[in-house]
Amino acid sequence: xxxxxxxxxxxxGVSTATVSRVLNGSGNVTPATRQKVLEIIxxxxxxxxxxxxxMGLGSSRTIGILCADSSDLYxxxxxxxLEQELRAEGYEALLCCTGPNQDVRxxxxxxxxxxxxxxxxxxxxxxxxxxxxxxxxIKEAASQVPIMLLNASYDHPNVYSILCDDHxxxxxxxxxxxxxxxxxxxxxxxxxxxxxxxxxxxFQTALQENNIPVLLQNLxxxxxPSGSVEEIxxxxxxTLGGRINFHGILASDDLLAxxxxxxxxxLGLDIPEDVSIVGYNNSMLTACCSPxxxxxxxxxxxxxxxxxxxxxxxxxGEEMPKKTIFSGKLIQRNTTRx
Numbered sequence: 001x002x003x004x005x006x007x008x009x010x011x012x013g014v015s016t017a018t019v020s021r022v023l024n025g026s027g028n029v030t031p032a033t034r035q036k037v038l039e040i041i042x043x044x045x046x047x048x049x050x051x052x053x054x055m056g057l058g059s060s061r062t063i064g065i066l067c068a069d070s071s072d073l074y075x076x077x078x079x080x081x082l083e084q085e086l087r088a089e090g091y092e093a094l095l096c097c098t099g100p101n102q103d104v105r106x107x108x109x110x111x112x113x114x115x116x117x118x119x120x121x122x123x124x125x126x127x128x129x130x131x132x133x134x135x136x137x138i139k140e141a142a143s144q145v146p147i148m149l150l151n152a153s154y155d156h157p158n159v160y161s162i163l164c165d166d167h168x169x170x171x172x173x174x175x176x177x178x179x180x181x182x183x184x185x186x187x188x189x190x191x192x193x194x195x196x197x198x199x200x201x202x203f204q205t206a207l208q209e210n211n212i213p214v215l216l217q218n219l220x221x222x223x224x225p226s227g228s229v230e231e232i233x234x235x236x237x238x239t240l241g242g243r244i245n246f247h248g249i250l251a252s253d254d255l256l257a258x259x260x261x262x263x264x265x266x267l268g269l270d271i272p273e274d275v276s277i278v279g280y281n282n283s284m285l286t287a288c289c290s291p292x293x294x295x296x297x298x299x300x301x302x303x304x305x306x307x308x309x310x311x312x313x314x315x316x317g318e319e320m321p322k323k324t325i326f327s328g329k330l331i332q333r334n335t336t337r338x
Contacts, residue, residue, distance in 0.1 A: 003046045005316045012040045015089050062092045063311070064112035066105070067123040070097045071227055073283045074253070074300065078123050078150055081304035089312060091118075100126065106137045119145050119311055125152035125163075125194035146314045148307050151298070152194050153323060160314065161323045162307040164298040166195050169328030170202030173278050173296050174250055175210075176330055180338050182248040182276055183212045188236075188260055189252035190222045199252050199280065218246060222256060232259025233266065242267060247275055254279035258289050261335065277335040291334035299326040 009019045014033060021029050022037040029037075040046075063086055067075045083093045096112060098105040105127060112120055120141060128149070129135050135154065141147055142158040153161040177185055187203050189196060204214050220239060224231045236259065244267070251257035257279030264275045271277060271291055279286065282297035306324050313320045332338055 003044045004313065004318050005046075008037065008040055008044065008046050011044070012037045018090075021090075059118055060116045061090060062094055062115065062117045064115070064117040064120040065093050065095045065123060066108060066112065066120065066127070067095070067097055068100060068126045069226070070095070073255070073285065074281050075123055077283070078300055078304060081301060082121060082123070082150070082308065085305065085308040089308070102129070102134060109137060109141055113141060113144060117145060118315060119148060121148045121150060121307065121311075122152065123150045125149075125196070126191075128152045128154050128194050146311065148311055150303060150307055155322070159322070160307075160310050160320065162303050162310065162326075163195075163323075164303060164326050164328050166198040166298070166328070167202040167205070169296050169298060170199040170250070170252075170280070171206045172202075172328075173280070173330055174203045174206035176338055177248045177250060177276060177278065177336070178206065178210050178212070180276065180336065183207075183210070184218070184246045185248040185250050186218050186220065186246040186260070187250050187252075188220050188222060188256045190226065190256060191252065192221075196252060203250060222259075227255070229255065229259050229262060232256060233262040236260060236263040237266070244269070244275070249275060249277045251277070251279050254281050254283045254285045254293060254295055257293055257295070257335075258285060261289060261293070272335050272337050276337065278330070282331050286331070286333060294333045294336040294338075295331055296328045297331050298328045302326055 005019050009015055012019065014037060018029060018033065019037055022034050065079060065082060067079060070076055070079060079095065086093050094112060094115060094117060096108040098108045109120065138147060138154060138159065139156055142156055147159045149159065149161045151163045153163055174185065189200055207214050222232060222235055224235055232255065249257065249260040251260055257277050261271060261277050264271055269275055277293065279293050279295040280298065282295040286293040286295045303326060310320045310324065
């Protein structure tokens with residue numbers, strides 16, 4: 001197997017950016033580090049390809065990051081993790097928050113491309129639409145720079161997908177509730193994105209596998225303000241009117257789960273004795289409520305690290321997997337009795 005720039009950086013104990021600076025004759029490297037890197041290069045017979053040498057020359061060393069809503073806890077943490085890793089590798093990040101409008105997303109994507117970025121990271125699955133026509137702007141961007149998708153999937157040349165298997169993760173969370181003696185589950189969700197639909201399907205599959213009917217009244221779609229527990233609680237109160245025909249709540253994110261928790265508590269019911277609750281994302285909110293929230297950890301740190309790892313290899317002109325999938329893990333706390 002050919003030695004890569006990443007291999008050299010690992011063996012020399014420096015970043016790929018430092019190796020790139022040595023290869024391109026940059027002065028921003030100490031003599032000792034330069035000598036160490038050159039010795040490793042000679043020892044392993046590393047031959048840099050022209051694209052890898054371009055990492056330091058003719059490169060903006062800037063990566064565009066696009067997200068729909070930076071106030072979302074999952075998105076905010078993802079941006080932080082990505083920016084930290086990019087900075088450690090000598091890259092700057094250019095962030096744009098696009099909102100939900102498709103035309104605005106296209107405009108922002110073109111704006112970021114005009115800044116001559118080396119790559120673009122799309123955070124979340126909202127950027128991938130259900131039709132090829134709507135995804136045309138992704139294809140056009142991929143013809144210019146590598147496109148990296150965090151927790152989304154799209155099969156196209158120069159597009160790389162790093163994601164959590166939301167279908168299996170939600171399926172397993174639902175199965176845990178069922179196996180604990182709770183077949184009647186309210187599913188609370190707020191997104192019809194690629195990820196959102198995978199979660200919904202995972203929940204439905206778990207019920208079907210256990211011969212439990214999927215009742216429409218137990219599938220609640222919340223389309224109100226995304227950052228307000230009070231609004232979620234009010235929505236449940238208005239929709240359910242105090243009627244409880246379930247003993248479990250499974251939510252597509254932690255904030256929704258906490259809204260469900262507040263609603264159950266407002267009825268004077270006990271958690272988890274009367275109703276068990278499971279969230280998704282394993283965010284910091286899980287420890288900020290009482291009782292603490294059982295939640296699915298969707299491996300955001302691992303996803304972010306793998307995305308940057310893949311990106312650096314791609315920028316070095318190396319072949320990398322077009323799709324990398326992680327499995328989520330259920331973290332049990334005090335809202336369930338598994």
